[in-house]
Amino acid sequence: MDKPELLVMGVLPDWDLEPMAERYTLRLLYEAPDPEAFLAEHASDIRGIVTKGEIGASAALMERLPRLGIVACYGVGIDAIDRGWCAAHGIPVTNTPDVLTEDVADMAFALLLAAAREIPRADRWVREGTWAREGSMPLTTRVWGKHMGIVGLGRIGQAVARRAEGFGMRVSYSGRTPKPHLPYTYHPTPAALAPQVDILVCCAMGGPTTQGLIDRAAFEALRPGSLFVNVSRGSCVDEAALLDAIRTGRIALAGLDVFRDEPGIDPAFATFPNLVLAPHAASGTVETRKAMGQLMRDNVDAFFARRPLPTEVT
Numbered sequence: 001m002d003k004p005e006l007l008v009m010g011v012l013p014d015w016d017l018e019p020m021a022e023r024y025t026l027r028l029l030y031e032a033p034d035p036e037a038f039l040a041e042h043a044s045d046i047r048g049i050v051t052k053g054e055i056g057a058s059a060a061l062m063e064r065l066p067r068l069g070i071v072a073c074y075g076v077g078i079d080a081i082d083r084g085w086c087a088a089h090g091i092p093v094t095n096t097p098d099v100l101t102e103d104v105a106d107m108a109f110a111l112l113l114a115a116a117r118e119i120p121r122a123d124r125w126v127r128e129g130t131w132a133r134e135g136s137m138p139l140t141t142r143v144w145g146k147h148m149g150i151v152g153l154g155r156i157g158q159a160v161a162r163r164a165e166g167f168g169m170r171v172s173y174s175g176r177t178p179k180p181h182l183p184y185t186y187h188p189t190p191a192a193l194a195p196q197v198d199i200l201v202c203c204a205m206g207g208p209t210t211q212g213l214i215d216r217a218a219f220e221a222l223r224p225g226s227l228f229v230n231v232s233r234g235s236c237v238d239e240a241a242l243l244d245a246i247r248t249g250r251i252a253l254a255g256l257d258v259f260r261d262e263p264g265i266d267p268a269f270a271t272f273p274n275l276v277l278a279p280h281a282a283s284g285t286v287e288t289r290k291a292m293g294q295l296m297r298d299n300v301d302a303f304f305a306r307r308p309l310p311t312e313v314t
């Protein structure tokens, strides 16, 4: 029997591609020199899309796939997948929740500590011999014991909050609804949360409902010298307002893993020494990526075996 054909939108590790290739014919769109010609050749046979948080699947693409049965995302954020189109056409969408939560929360703290304690500079200070020539490096900024504000207290936001508790921090948050079972203080909007806290961390999910959620009003409400971290989506932030807050010193230090136009970034970000930048790498550990790949493959296998999907987005 012919193997079902899957359209693979972005690069995946061999430890996922190899087992998938045993059961499916993989059509690697990202390797096609002429994606248009590639789609024209294969579209009519594609039964599933395997995609990533940052790539997604558009209605225009899916319209071209008459035999499409499933969209499986290697990532938790499905904001780049046209779910309305999928729902209207009865196409299930799966993602990889939970398995990446703790790594993304680790990255929020890694960026926070790297920015506040100026780890990139410290590393250069030693490597470049500045230590021996000039002595100790300038003093940095304390992290523990501060007041952290979390925008979006979902799974990842709560994992960040648990870490904050370990750092002796007070935690407040904003989100669509209060979570009274959690011991943190609720504010209805980022603009209401911002002036209360020392550190603002964006953990909101992406998509139309959170577009520009941390807006100019929120950035202007921060106290001068605040810290900012984003491990969710660049789209959740008004980037022009973020850059202005950095220029004016309202944000003294920041750690950013995501950007509006990634992998391209506004070149202004790279001009500020008080920022630590990462290439959308928060879930990028071997352990978590293996777990994400396994879960994504479990979903695809379940679909073709007509079993319940382990993590269908509902």
Ligand code: 8YV
Residues within 6 Å of the ligand: 052, 053, 054, 074, 075, 076, 077, 078, 100, 280, 283
């Ligand atoms: C990416 C993510 O999917 O889970 C998400 O929503 O954005 C990430 O984990 C990851 O970079 C894999 O491409």
